[in-house]
Amino acid sequence: xxxxxxxxxxxxxxxxxxxxxxxxxxxxxxxxxxxxxxxxxxxxxxxxxxxxxxxxxxxxxxxxxxxxxxxxxxxxxxxxxxxxxxxxxxxxxxxxxxxxxxxxxxxxxxxxxxxxx
Amino acid sequence: xxxxxxxxxxxxxxxxxxxxxxxxxxxxxxxxxxxxxxxxxxxxxxxxxxxxxxxxxxxxxxxxxxxxxxxxxxxxxxxxxxxxxxxxxxxxxxxxxxxxxxxxxxxxxxxxxxxxxxxxxxxxxxxxxxxxxxxxxxxxxxxxxxxxxxxxxxxxxxxxxxxxxxxxxxxxxxxxxxxxxxxxxxxxxxxxxxxxxxxxxxxxxxxxxxxxxxxxxxxxxxxxxxxxxxxxxxxxxxxxxxxxxxxxxxxxxxxxxxxxxxxxxxx
Amino acid sequence: xxxxxxxxxxxxxxxxxxxxxxxxxxxxxxxxxxxxxxxxxxxxxxxxxxxxxxxxxxxxxxxxxxxxxxxxxxxxxxxxxxxxxxxxxxxxxxxxxxxxxxxxxxxxxxxxxxxxxxxxxxxxxxxxxxxxxxxxxxxxxxxxxxxxxxxxxxxxxxxxxxxxxxxxxxxxxxxxxxxxxxxxxxxxxxxxxxxxxxxxxxxxxxxxxxxxxxxxxxxxxxxxxxxxxxxxxxxxxxxxxxxxxxxxxxxxxxxxxxxxxxxxxxxxxxxxxxxxxxxxxxxxxxxxxxxxxxxxxxxxxxxxxxxxxxxxxxxxxxxxxxxxxxxxxxxxxxxxxxxxxxxxxxxxxxxxxxxxxxxxxxxxxxxxxxxxxxxxxxxxxxxxxxxxxxxxxxxxxxxxxxxxxxxxxxxxxxxxxxxxxxxxxxxxxxxxx
Numbered sequence: 001x002x003x004x005x006x007x008x009x010x011x012x013x014x015x016x017x018x019x020x021x022x023x024x025x026x027x028x029x030x031x032x033x034x035x036x037x038x039x040x041x042x043x044x045x046x047x048x049x050x051x052x053x054x055x056x057x058x059x060x061x062x063x064x065x066x067x068x069x070x071x072x073x074x075x076x077x078x079x080x081x082x083x084x085x086x087x088x089x090x091x092x093x094x095x096x097x098x099x100x101x102x103x104x105x106x107x108x109x110x111x112x113x114x115x116x117x
Numbered sequence: 118x119x120x121x122x123x124x125x126x127x128x129x130x131x132x133x134x135x136x137x138x139x140x141x142x143x144x145x146x147x148x149x150x151x152x153x154x155x156x157x158x159x160x161x162x163x164x165x166x167x168x169x170x171x172x173x174x175x176x177x178x179x180x181x182x183x184x185x186x187x188x189x190x191x192x193x194x195x196x197x198x199x200x201x202x203x204x205x206x207x208x209x210x211x212x213x214x215x216x217x218x219x220x221x222x223x224x225x226x227x228x229x230x231x232x233x234x235x236x237x238x239x240x241x242x243x244x245x246x247x248x249x250x251x252x253x254x255x256x257x258x259x260x261x262x263x264x265x266x267x268x269x270x271x272x273x274x275x276x277x278x279x280x281x282x283x284x285x286x287x288x289x290x291x292x293x294x295x296x297x298x299x300x301x302x303x304x305x306x307x308x309x310x311x312x313x314x315x316x317x318x319x320x321x322x323x324x325x326x327x328x329x330x331x332x333x334x335x336x337x338x339x340x341x342x343x344x345x346x347x348x349x350x351x352x353x354x355x356x357x358x359x360x361x362x363x364x365x366x367x368x369x370x371x372x373x374x375x376x377x378x379x380x381x382x383x384x
Numbered sequence: 385x386x387x388x389x390x391x392x393x394x395x396x397x398x399x400x401x402x403x404x405x406x407x408x409x410x411x412x413x414x415x416x417x418x419x420x421x422x423x424x425x426x427x428x429x430x431x432x433x434x435x436x437x438x439x440x441x442x443x444x445x446x447x448x449x450x451x452x453x454x455x456x457x458x459x460x461x462x463x464x465x466x467x468x469x470x471x472x473x474x475x476x477x478x479x480x481x482x483x484x485x486x487x488x489x490x491x492x493x494x495x496x497x498x499x500x501x502x503x504x505x506x507x508x509x510x511x512x513x514x515x516x517x518x519x520x521x522x523x524x525x526x527x528x529x530x531x532x533x534x535x536x537x538x539x540x541x542x543x544x545x546x547x548x549x550x551x552x553x554x555x556x557x558x559x560x561x562x563x564x565x566x567x568x569x570x571x572x573x574x575x576x577x578x579x580x581x582x583x584x585x586x587x588x589x590x591x592x593x594x595x596x597x598x599x600x601x602x603x604x605x606x607x608x609x610x611x612x613x614x615x616x617x618x619x620x621x622x623x624x625x626x627x628x629x630x631x632x633x634x635x636x637x638x639x640x641x642x643x644x645x646x647x648x649x650x651x652x653x654x655x656x657x658x659x660x661x662x663x664x665x666x667x668x669x670x671x672x673x674x675x676x677x678x679x680x681x682x683x684x685x686x687x688x689x690x691x692x693x694x695x696x697x698x699x700x701x702x703x704x705x706x707x708x709x710x711x712x713x714x715x716x717x718x719x720x721x722x723x724x725x726x727x728x729x730x731x732x733x734x735x736x737x738x739x740x741x742x743x744x745x746x747x748x749x750x751x752x753x754x755x756x757x758x759x760x761x762x763x764x765x766x767x768x769x770x771x772x773x774x775x776x777x778x779x780x781x782x783x784x785x786x787x788x789x790x791x792x793x794x795x796x797x798x799x800x801x802x803x804x805x806x807x808x809x810x811x812x813x814x815x816x817x
Contacts, residue, residue: 056617056618058617058714059617059618059666062666062717063664065718090691090693091692091714092691092712092714092721092722093713093714095713096718142474143474144475144478145475145479148482151482212474255466258465258466259466259467259471261467262467262471311470333433335461335473360434360459361433361434361473362477363477363478363481366477366478366481367432367477367481
């Protein structure tokens with residue numbers, strides 16, 4: 001798994017490439033833990049190149065959400081692959097995370113004056 | 118359980134002859150009798166075996182509890198007799214085996230009809246009025262020596278030190294002798310042999326008994342032979358012109374003659 | 385008393401040398417006797433009964449003995465310590481008599497001053513022209529250094545063995561503790577529910593790891609029974625602690641208020657309080673209440689799900705469907721969680737099946753790339769419609785076995801059904817409230 005970080009107008013965007021599982025989930029959690037968030041920012045996790053996600057990966061996503069909430073920031077998932085989306089639906093997290101087709105639309109949605117999705 | 122395999126039972130001699138069972142003592146295995154067997158084979162059916170833990174026996178059948186007492190070895194004798202369904206067999210026991218034979222004959226009198234005790238000792242340690250030949254300290258020293266594997270390094274240490282799976286021939290070469298035993302098993306056998314006082318068991322003997330002693334034997338001195346002879350009423354004592362504890366090897370002719378004379382007297 | 389030395393190699397070698405270089409010879413051993421007496425090891429020769437006939441000065445000096453006290457008076461065994469003597473009589477002597485030679489045997493000799501010397505002894509029997517044994521030749525090497533080394537080796541070996549035994553014992557104790565803990569996470573057996581049959585299956589993917597799946601079924605009062613099945617995220621002791629907390633929380637919550645949504649909400653609060661921050665611990669679970677009606681022979685079921693795959697209802701007539709509980713969030717991850725409930729009624733021959741994703745996420749296909757999936761499970765159980773809960777669980781056990789190592793997660797199954805009666809083979813109707 002690789003994590004590519006960049007900053008958008010709305011806050012950090014982390015692109016997660018490869019497998020997010022028991023062996024790699026801690027890397028994402030550590031990376032998110034080091035990512036500074038200001039109140040009102042949105043942490044976008046770009047999952048469009050995510051190949052596999054197990055329950056450890058889901059835990060890492062929840063940890064990211066908790067990290068953002070602690071900073072009074074938001075979190076959004078972009079480009080969630082179908083199989084991961086299926087799991088998110090089963091566990092009810094599709095209602096917890098803001099979901100966007102891709103990272104750009106996640107940033108755009110936050111940049112626009114309209115309230116959160 | 119397969120007793121024949123467990124105790125490495127070998128049967129030779131005249132199939133329809135009276136059965137003689139030859140039992141080895143502490144140290145070696147049934148090969149001790151290789152100079153005795155030819156003398157008996159013509160007229161007798163000869164049964165050889167190894168106690169569990171010795172020689173070619175099944176070492177996996179060895180249990181410390183059972184073989185920490187002499188009755189465990191006697192049970193091996195009874196097991197062998199029952200496996201072969203022996204009746205009134207003559208049991209020839211060397212050294213500690215002579216006493217195992219006494220216990221076995223008491224436990225299964227119908228199986229064992231007569232006893233030959235070769236260099237027997239019912240108790241190795243001196244005590245009031247009895248001279249076994251050793252002080253308690255002497256025996257402790259032997260056991261301590263065995264505990265620390267001082268003795269017989271190449272024979273008893275080899276399987277441990279040389280137990281190199283890459284080069285099995287090393288251990289093989291050094292242990293390919295009939296006196297080699299697993300050090301742990303040897304320790305238990307030595308402890309049982311030299312610490313057991315079975316003088317009282319001599320009183321139980323009712324079968325015709327031949328006691329063979331050596332003229333010079335550090336392990337079973339003449340006093341002990343006389344003691345055994347006196348304790349078993351009606352027994353015969355023969356002193357062999359032999360030195361050491363193994364007359365069947367050091368004086369085979371005299372030993373064989375004495376055993377054959379006794380066997381003939383039983384008819 | 386002297387004995388021939390036999391075929392010692394030195395004399396002939398010396399003679400060869402003498403023929404070529406006399407000056408060189410002068411430097412070599414010119415006295416066989418001196419070589420024997422002053423050799424750097426002990427030599428002795430004995431009669432067959434062990435009586436010492438010849439012994440060299442090296443050995444006498446080492447033992448502190450006088451030749452006149454030894455030769456013709458003592459046996460080889462007399463020079464040994466008691467332990468060595470017994471070993472000599474029981475092992476050394478018979479082996480030498482049988483084989484004619486024996487080498488490198490460790491023994492201990494005693495010195496005149498009471499000290500003892502560890503030695504390595506080799507002996508060979510010399511035979512006469514007729515093959516008759518004549519005497520025994522013995523060499524004695526000092527083995528003090530070697531003995532010290534052996535003792536060290538032996539000590540280390542014993543230490544290693546002790547450590548190994550300790551490790552084995554620790555491992556066994558840990559296994560026992562794990563097994564006991566695992567047992568505490570599951571009911572030993574399910575209570576009998578009148579008019580209802582139940583069956584369960586439980587399998588941990590790794591025998592030495594605590595499973596994260598759990599289930600239970602217990603009476604609330606004379607009329608109602610509660611049941612649940614779930615999956616704690618993660619494995620091992622941490623997950624087991626959450627499993628234990630989950631089980632006892634749900635039991636206590638159900639006794640307090642058996643409403644399934646309330647029970648899961650209570651669990652969410654408890655789990656979230658325990659595990660907040662960077663290390664979220666959560667579970668997915670289905671919780672339900674079962675109310676058999678003795679008059680109709682049917683059983684009413686109300687379930688709520690928290691992020692768990694939906695239960696399956698298999699009707700006696702083959703009609704099979706999931707019992708959806710949409711929107712239920714996994715339990716314990718977030719401070720607020722919503723759960724929804726669903727109801728159904730089980731008639732004769734109907735079965736409700738709860739399962740964990742070890743089954744639906746099992747990998748199939750030649751390269752284990754496919755997931756078994758909800759659809760396949762639905763079809764499979766539909767094919768066993770009308771089977772008793774026990775029969776259904778047995779069929780699914782067979783399925784899991786056929787998936788082999790494709791099942792890489794823990795798996796739990798809980799089946800609850802109303803036995804089919806002879807009178808009513810008619811399909812039951814779905815009574816949803």
